[in-house]
Amino acid sequence: MAANFFKRVLIGALVFYPSFLGATAPEQSLRPVLRVSPESTVTQVTATVQPVLRPVLRPDSLGPQITPANARFEAWIRAYKAKAARQGISKSVLDRAFRGVKYNADVVRRDRNQSEFTKTLWEYLDSAASDSRVKNGKAALRKQRKTLEAIERKYGVDKEVVVAVWGLESAYGAVRGDVPIIEALATLAFDGRRGRFFEQQLFAALKILQSGDTAPRNMVGSWAGAMGHTQFIPTSYLAFAVDFTGDGKRDIWSDNPADALASTAAYLKRSGWVSGQPWGVEVTLPRGFNYALANRGIKKRPSEWGALGVKGLDGRSVKNYGQASLLLPAGHKGAAFLIFKNFDAIERYNTADAYVIGVGHLSDRIKGGGKIKARWPREDRALTFSERKELQRRLTAAGFDTVKIDGKIGPLTIDAVRSYQRSEGLEPDGYASLTILKRLR
Known part of the structure; x- marks a missing residue:
C-alpha cells in the first residue's frame, strides 16, 4: 500500500483470483494487509479511544435494525459532512458521496480479524515471484509495452519494476477490489480504532471526488481504502497520481491501467528512484564473515564490499552502482543481498x-533473470506476534535490552539478538528466529 500507514505490515490470509491474462494457475493480490498493534508507534496514528455502539444485525434477511448504533453512525456522518463543508467540500459533492452510505459491518469485521503474520520471507517469495506470476507479468508487459516504455522514458523507473508493483498489488489489475471507498472509510473512521487516520483518508477521498477525477460509484477498492490497479490510498493519490492519458482525469480505476502505472512510477521517482540502478543484487559471503556488517546503516561501494569478500554470483565484485548496504533477511542461513538506493524507493511504497524484495525479485524475473540461488532455512517458521514479544522479553531479562516490547523486529531487537548470539558463541547475524527463542527458553 502506498503509504506510511502500511509500515511494517503483516501479510495476511490471501484469496485466490483468476488472472485477467488467462493464466492456467490461480493468482492473487499480494498486497500485504495492515495489522497495527495497540503499541504501534510506527504509523503515528492516534486512535479514538471512546467506545461506540455497533449496528445489531437481524438473524433473518431483513437487514440491519434501526438501532441506536445506526442512529449514531448517521449522526456521525451529519457531523462529518458539516466539518468537511467548513473545509471546502461542496454540498453537492457531499450529498453524492454519502448517498446510500451505510455502516459496513463486514469492513469492521475484516479490520478486526486480520490474520497474524505467519509466512516466512521465502514462502512469500514463492508466491510473489511464482512461475505463473512471472508469466503473467511478462504478458502484461507485452500488452502494455508502448505505454510502459513511455512511462519509463518520462520517469526513469524501470518498466519491469512498475509491472512488478502492479502484479503484487492487484495481480495485474485482476484484484482491484469492489468495496465502495466512501462507505468503507466512513465506517472505519466512525469505528474509532484508528479514527483520525481514516478521517484524513475520507477527507482526501472527498477532495478526489470534488476534483472530478472520478464519481462515487466508480470509487471502489479494498475494505481498507486502497484503490485502483496499484492500490493507492486517497492521501497518496492526492500526492502522486498523474493524468498520463491526457484526458483531464487521474483515473486509476479504469480498465486502462495507464494512469495507475504512471502514478506508480511518479511515486517511485519522487521517492528517490535512481535510473539504471538495481534495487539489489544477490551476493555470496566468505567464510568467517563479520555479520555485524549486515546493517542498513553501514554503506560501502560494491568494490569495498568486494574487498571484504562480498561477491556477486559470478564470483566478481558487484558493479559500482553506488553506495550499498548488506541485507541478510533470513540470517546467515539464507540469501544475502547488496541493496541500493532503489531499495529505499520501493520501501517508501x-x-x-518482504514486499520490497518481492517487487525487486519479480521485476528481475520479468526481465529474464533467474531465481534466487541461495538456499533458505525452510525448516524454520516465522515467529507469531506473541512469540516476537516473548523473544523481546526474554532477551531483555537476559541482559540484552530491546528497549521496547512491541513485537516489532527492528534495529534495537536485531542488535539485542546479535549481542546474545555473541555471548553464546553463535553466528551474530541478528536473525530473530524460532531457534533463538527456543534457546532463550
Whole structure:
C-alpha cells in the first residue's frame, strides 16, 4: 500500500483470483494487509479511544435494525459532512458521496480479524515471484509495452519494476477490489480504532471526488481504502497520481491501467528512484564473515564490499552502482543481498522487507533473470506476534535490552539478538528466529 500507514505490515490470509491474462494457475493480490498493534508507534496514528455502539444485525434477511448504533453512525456522518463543508467540500459533492452510505459491518469485521503474520520471507517469495506470476507479468508487459516504455522514458523507473508493483498489488489489475471507498472509510473512521487516520483518508477521498477525477460509484477498492490497479490510498493519490492519458482525469480505476502505472512510477521517482540502478543484487559471503556488517546503516561501494569478500554470483565484485548496504533477511542461513538506493524507493511504497524484495525479485524475473540461488532455512517458521514479544522479553531479562516490547523486529531487537548470539558463541547475524527463542527458553 502506498503509504506510511502500511509500515511494517503483516501479510495476511490471501484469496485466490483468476488472472485477467488467462493464466492456467490461480493468482492473487499480494498486497500485504495492515495489522497495527495497540503499541504501534510506527504509523503515528492516534486512535479514538471512546467506545461506540455497533449496528445489531437481524438473524433473518431483513437487514440491519434501526438501532441506536445506526442512529449514531448517521449522526456521525451529519457531523462529518458539516466539518468537511467548513473545509471546502461542496454540498453537492457531499450529498453524492454519502448517498446510500451505510455502516459496513463486514469492513469492521475484516479490520478486526486480520490474520497474524505467519509466512516466512521465502514462502512469500514463492508466491510473489511464482512461475505463473512471472508469466503473467511478462504478458502484461507485452500488452502494455508502448505505454510502459513511455512511462519509463518520462520517469526513469524501470518498466519491469512498475509491472512488478502492479502484479503484487492487484495481480495485474485482476484484484482491484469492489468495496465502495466512501462507505468503507466512513465506517472505519466512525469505528474509532484508528479514527483520525481514516478521517484524513475520507477527507482526501472527498477532495478526489470534488476534483472530478472520478464519481462515487466508480470509487471502489479494498475494505481498507486502497484503490485502483496499484492500490493507492486517497492521501497518496492526492500526492502522486498523474493524468498520463491526457484526458483531464487521474483515473486509476479504469480498465486502462495507464494512469495507475504512471502514478506508480511518479511515486517511485519522487521517492528517490535512481535510473539504471538495481534495487539489489544477490551476493555470496566468505567464510568467517563479520555479520555485524549486515546493517542498513553501514554503506560501502560494491568494490569495498568486494574487498571484504562480498561477491556477486559470478564470483566478481558487484558493479559500482553506488553506495550499498548488506541485507541478510533470513540470517546467515539464507540469501544475502547488496541493496541500493532503489531499495529505499520501493520501501517508501511499502516498508515491509518482504514486499520490497518481492517487487525487486519479480521485476528481475520479468526481465529474464533467474531465481534466487541461495538456499533458505525452510525448516524454520516465522515467529507469531506473541512469540516476537516473548523473544523481546526474554532477551531483555537476559541482559540484552530491546528497549521496547512491541513485537516489532527492528534495529534495537536485531542488535539485542546479535549481542546474545555473541555471548553464546553463535553466528551474530541478528536473525530473530524460532531457534533463538527456543534457546532463550
